[in-house]
Amino acid sequence: MTQQNEMEIIFDSQSVNEGFARLTVAAFVAQLNPTLDEIEDIRTAVSEAVTNAIIHGYEKEPGKVQVSCRLEENRVHIRVEDHGQGIADVEQAKQPFYTTRPELERSGMGFAFMEAFMDEVEVESALEKGTCVTMHKQIGQAVGSVQS
Numbered sequence: 001m002t003q004q005n006e007m008e009i010i011f012d013s014q015s016v017n018e019g020f021a022r023l024t025v026a027a028f029v030a031q032l033n034p035t036l037d038e039i040e041d042i043r044t045a046v047s048e049a050v051t052n053a054i055i056h057g058y059e060k061e062p063g064k065v066q067v068s069c070r071l072e073e074n075r076v077h078i079r080v081e082d083h084g085q086g087i088a089d090v091e092q093a094k095q096p097f098y099t100t101r102p103e104l105e106r107s108g109m110g111f112a113f114m115e116a117f118m119d120e121v122e123v124e125s126a127l128e129k130g131t132c133v134t135m136h137k138q139i140g141q142a143v144g145s146v147q148s
Helices: 017-032 036-057 110-117
Strands: 004-012 064-072 075-082 120-126 130-138
Touching: 004 017, 017 036, 017 064, 017 075, 036 064, 036 075, 036 110, 036 130, 110 120, 110 130
Parallel strands: none
Antiparallel strands: 004 064, 064 075, 075 130, 120 130
């Protein structure tokens, strides 16, 4: 039998909610007994995805950010979605140091961090419809891989 569990949260696109999202996902994933490094990787990736949704997705007016998380066996699937302005060129946006908001002194490393800390990152976006970032991570790759 496959162990599976899901959760979903929706919150206002306010920067104060980024920490809430990061902690909520970390607490939910804790049931898989991840290492501290795995939890920190997930927290960082979620933080970057949610911050992007808030800052870039809803640049003109506030909206909602949806974060969902699904656990299957020892794998976590996280989706961060907004219904904001969307990304004109996803491949360009994924380039390190690229930013559409240089006045905010952001580093432009959000997608690079997500890709570095998660096993897979998928980005779907449509102008004026929003962006969906889906991230996947295997838990327990480094520890417990030897079977006795």
